[in-house]
Amino acid sequence: MNIIALVKQTPDTAQLSAAMDGLMLSADGGPRIVNPWDEYTLETALQAREEHGGKVTALCLGPPEAADALKTALAMGVDEAVLVSDPAMADSDSLASARILVAAIRKIGDFDLIVGGRAAIDGNTAATAVQVAALLGIPLVSYVAKLRNLDPSDRTVTAVRLLEKARETVTSRLPALITVVKEINEPRYPSLIGIRKAARADIPVWGCEDLGLDPSGVGAGASGVVWRTELPPVREAHIEMIDGGPEDAARTLVDRLMEEKVI
Amino acid sequence: MLTPYEKILFAILAAVSLYLASVTFRRMIRTIKRGRGRLAWDGLPGRLLTGIKALAGQNNMIRNRPLVSLAHTGIAWGFILYMAVNLVDVLEGMVTGFVFLEHAAAGQAYRLLVDLMTLAALAGMAALLIRRFIVKSTDLAVAPNVKLHPRAADGIRRDSLIVGCFILGHVGFRLLGASFDIAIHGPDPWQPVAALAAGLWTGLAPSFLDFGLHASWWIAIGLVLAFLPWFPFSKHAHLFMGPFNLMTAPERTSPGTLDVLDFEDESIEQFGAGRITDLDRTHITDAFACIMCNRCQDACPAYATGKELSPAALEVNKRYHLRNHMKSLATGGEDTEPMLGYAMSESALWACTACGACTEACPVGNEPMFDILAMRRNQVLMESAFPNELKGAFTGIERNGNPWQMAGDRMEWTESLDFKVSTVAEHPDYDVLFWVGCAGAFDPGARDTARSIATVLHRAGVDFAVLGNDESCTGDLARRAGNEYLFSISAEGNIETLNAAGAGRKKIVTGCPHCLHTLGNEYGALGGRYEVMHHTQLIGELAKAGRLALPGRDGTRTTYHDPCYLGRHGGVYEAPRQALAATRPSLVEMARNRNRSFCCGAGGAQVWKEEEEGREAVSDHRFLEAWETGADTLAVGCPFCARMMNDANKRAGEPMRVRDIAEIVAESIQDEQQRERERERHDDR
Structure with missing residues (x-):
């Protein structure tokens, strides 16, 4: 079973600070991490391989530094990693990104399943994977919280989708693209042997030329979305400590909350 | 004849x-x-x-x-x-x-x-x-739940x-x-x-x-x-x-100092102990030296509180395994049986607090704690199989430089002080480097202690500086949890920072015995040699030199809990008592004190995970012992002991006051200053 895992490198949004260049990846823009949702992507792909055999290829679109995210993927245990990177691709919106990814997926070749995270924590559009599926013309099963049955011989996948007020069980033919939510599994911590293997690995980098893409068809120029990012305004906070025993404190708290019209 | x-x-x-x-x-x-x-x-x-x-x-x-x-x-x-x-x-x-x-x-x-x-x-x-x-x-x-x-x-x-x-x-x-x-x-x-x-x-x-x-x-x-x-x-x-x-015991800088692993050598394919042959020779010798007296088991906090761990059973199980396979092992036969199976259960492995009581108690010099930590290394580095909660702590150290995964400012704790705490960058000519530690920087309770330490140093006129946001987790918890790789990365980073700050030529004082042990006893093997002291040692010295205005006897009954990494691993037993004695001479000892002290339950990365299943919490067990002395104050010298004892105190309905020695001393100085001011006012009139 050949699986492609879509991985993005994002800033660590838990550590956003004024020192950072907005949400963009910049050399001094704070720590960069594997998009947290994609940790579940990788775990899903690895578990599927462990059950059914085959190989997992991690695919990442981003600047050259994004190779670090692929190193993490390799350390976790993926078989191969490909970085798609080209200065012309900078500032692609989700549709342009999807076009690039589709070209790369076609170049990788045979696949049975593509896995992605529900969204990337930087752009948070949750659109790229959807657009990849549409461009490839394969079924999309999004927000997967559980892979109930993945059957390579029958060429079907049955998955439970986590919706706002329900769980929906869907069966799709393969190949398909699924996006996963964090309820699906517990991502593994890379073993040292994995880290060493990853450190030795040579990650191929594909640019527009390798993918047969016209540079004018990707990047900011080919994108409908224009990025303008700013940090959220600092909120004025006022801290008030309430003294007294639990009952008195609770009473005072309720009074204060009602005064402030919070409740 | x-x-x-x-x-x-x-x-x-x-x-x-x-x-x-x-x-x-x-x-x-x-x-x-x-x-x-x-x-x-x-x-x-x-x-x-x-x-x-x-x-x-x-x-x-x-x-x-x-x-x-x-x-x-x-x-x-x-x-x-x-x-x-x-x-x-x-x-x-x-x-x-x-x-x-x-x-x-x-x-x-x-x-x-x-x-x-x-x-x-x-x-x-x-x-x-x-x-x-x-x-x-x-x-x-041996209890029936122990393998x-x-x-x-x-x-x-x-x-x-x-x-x-x-x-x-x-x-x-x-x-x-x-x-x-x-x-x-x-x-x-x-x-x-x-x-x-x-x-x-x-x-x-x-x-x-x-x-x-x-x-x-x-x-x-x-x-x-x-x-x-x-x-x-x-x-x-x-x-x-x-x-x-x-x-034939190896020389160690402390009874708990672990050996470093060589991650550069690509020919090494096994880290930690999966099989018994992965152990050091001295730890295979342990099994032959063991007389199965269970003295280590008596001292073990995990065993005393009903966990699946008995250090004695570990040595016994090793011995029986060796005995059954001695002929094959002696002739070079492969041992295929993983230790985590016959030697101890997974829960037992993760129940160890790395307190070192077992090695201290053993009459024949066995070190069961080292086997456990070697097995943890195998679990983390080779198998990537460990309690899930630890992943958060590991990721926190990797990304944020602290296990709390806090992104905040490491100087925030100084904001409420009425004097300025300088960083090394602001004040490179300092005499003493105060290593605050992640707890001091981020844990609300430990921040009080950090402020007390700073206050005492300030009042005594000690010229000190902190590293501020250049400070990062020492990696102690990663090391005790088996993540030696993360420890080595943390250590290398900190050694670089410390050397750049010229700490090798100065004195380092820290409020955390785990930092103390790691900086003072474990960084040496990685090239970082520093003179590190615990805050109670420095406070004791300052009191002795008359640099602290401390009032006389106040009669509060106080008992002191020896932290494992200050006491057994650091060999410091009297300094905290002397620092304490400078303020509250009415000191009552718990039955298990000094080298026989009973762990608070936080060590060995326990504080970062759920306690393994057992009869009771290690912290409750220890707290009861403190309570039974009849003391009203429980003095501690470690932010993790403080947290464990505070929680146990709360569960018991707060019959005691849990305070770090630094806080007790700082309070005492403030009381004295208050009295001084009152006396002056009185004289003015």
Whole structure:
């Protein structure tokens, strides 16, 4: 079973600070991490391989530094990693990104399943994977919280989708693209042997030329979305400590909350 | 004494016994050599002295279980003497007409000594057999939830019975032999016990007495010949493997300092211990040195609170595994059985608090804690299988430089102080570097302690600076949790920071014993050598130098909880008490204090995960002990002890006040300043 895992490198949004260049990846823009949702992507792909055999290829679109995210993927245990990177691709919106990814997926070749995270924590559009599926013309099963049955011989996948007020069980033919939510599994911590293997690995980098893409068809120029990012305004906070025993404190708290019209 | 035929027979039997012993002992040695590294032999005279001292002094024993230790001392000293006695007896048997120092005063002293020590050994052995088989002391049992090798429970009983009978038989028949000798050759006032036994034989025919003399000799010496090749299969091997283990113990900067792993060497494919052969040789030796007395188990906080861990069971299980596979291991056979299975359960592995009480308690120098941490390394580095909660702490250290995964400012704790705390960048000419630690920077309770330490230093006029946001987790929790790789990365980063800050030429003071241990005892192996002290040491010095305005006695009853990484691992017991004594002289000790202190339950990365299942929380167990002293204040010296004791205090309905020594001292200084001001106001009027 050949699986492609879509991985993005994002800033660590838990550590956003004024020192950072907005949400963009910049050399001094704070720590960069594997998009947290994609940790579940990788775990899903690895578990599927462990059950059914085959190989997992991690695919990442981003600047050259994004190779670090692929190193993490390799350390976790993926078989191969490909970085798609080209200065012309900078500032692609989700549709342009999807076009690039589709070209790369076609170049990788045979696949049975593509896995992605529900969204990337930087752009948070949750659109790229959807657009990849549409461009490839394969079924999309999004927000997967559980892979109930993945059957390579029958060429079907049955998955439970986590919706706002329900769980929906869907069966799709393969190949398909699924996006996963964090309820699906517990991502593994890379073993040292994995880290060493990853450190030795040579990650191929594909640019527009390798993918047969016209540079004018990707990047900011080919994108409908224009990025303008700013940090959220600092909120004025006022801290008030309430003294007294639990009952008195609770009473005072309720009074204060009602005064402030919070409740 | 022996007839020519007997002499020939003895020579043959002795040769057979020695040959078989050489086979089994070689097997044991080769099994030990399957381990990693080398046994330490450098400075041999000193090491020999260590072994002899342990054997002759029995001082490792007497610290715990005094009565049992007394019985053991009788046997041990009897046995040491019997090494000479057996030689003399063989010579007397083999050389016709030879009697050792027959008429000399030294001979009389020798016979008296042997006679009395024979009694001591017999009485001691009888006492221990009664304790095991009649009284059935619970000290010798292992709780049913602890994994024990299927053959161990019966095996230990059988082994103990064999050893007991061997000692009673060997020493007993030697005594009977002496009594027959007296019955034949006339009374000897220098052998009162044997003379008393000789009374049994009055009126018996000389031929019977002669037969008795020979039979006793044969049984006494024959038992030694029979037992000699059996030693490597019996826990009784402890009598020489114990001292051997103490002699060959590696030099460590503290009893808990772990060895570094070489991550650069690409040829190394196993990190930590998955199989028993992955252990260091000294830790395979541990299993042969173990007498299965369970003293480590008595001291273990995990065991005391009903977890699946018993350090004793670990050594027993190792020994039974080795015993069953010794032949194969000695000849280079592969061991395929993972230790996590027969040696201990997964829950037991993650229940260890790395407090070091087991290594402290062991009379033969065993270090079960090191096996556990080696197995954790295997779980994390090789298998990536560890309690899920630890992942958050690891990720926090990796990304945020602290296990809390806090992205905040490491200087925030200083904001409410009425003086400025400078960073090294602002004030490079500092005298003392205050290593705040992640707890001091982020944990609300520990921030109070950090502020108290800063206040005390400030009031005493100590010129200090902090690293601020350049400081990062020392990696202690990663190391104790088995993530040596993360530890090495953390350590390298911090060493670079510390060296850039010139800390190698200054004094470092820290409020956290875990930071203290890591910076002071563990970074050295990675190239970072610093003079590090605990804040209570510095406070003690300042108080002694009169640099702190401390009021007199205030009468509050206080008990002090020794943190494992300050006490057992750091060897600092008196400084915190002295610092405390400067403010509150009414100090009451808990039953388990200093090197016998009982862990708060946080160490060994426990504070970053759920406590393993057991009867009670380690912290509650310790808190109860503190509470029972009748003290109203529980003084601590570690942010993690503080947190555990605070939580336990809350669960108990807050009967005590839990405070770090720094807080107590700072409060005291403030009180004094208050009084000073009042006095001044009074004088003005």
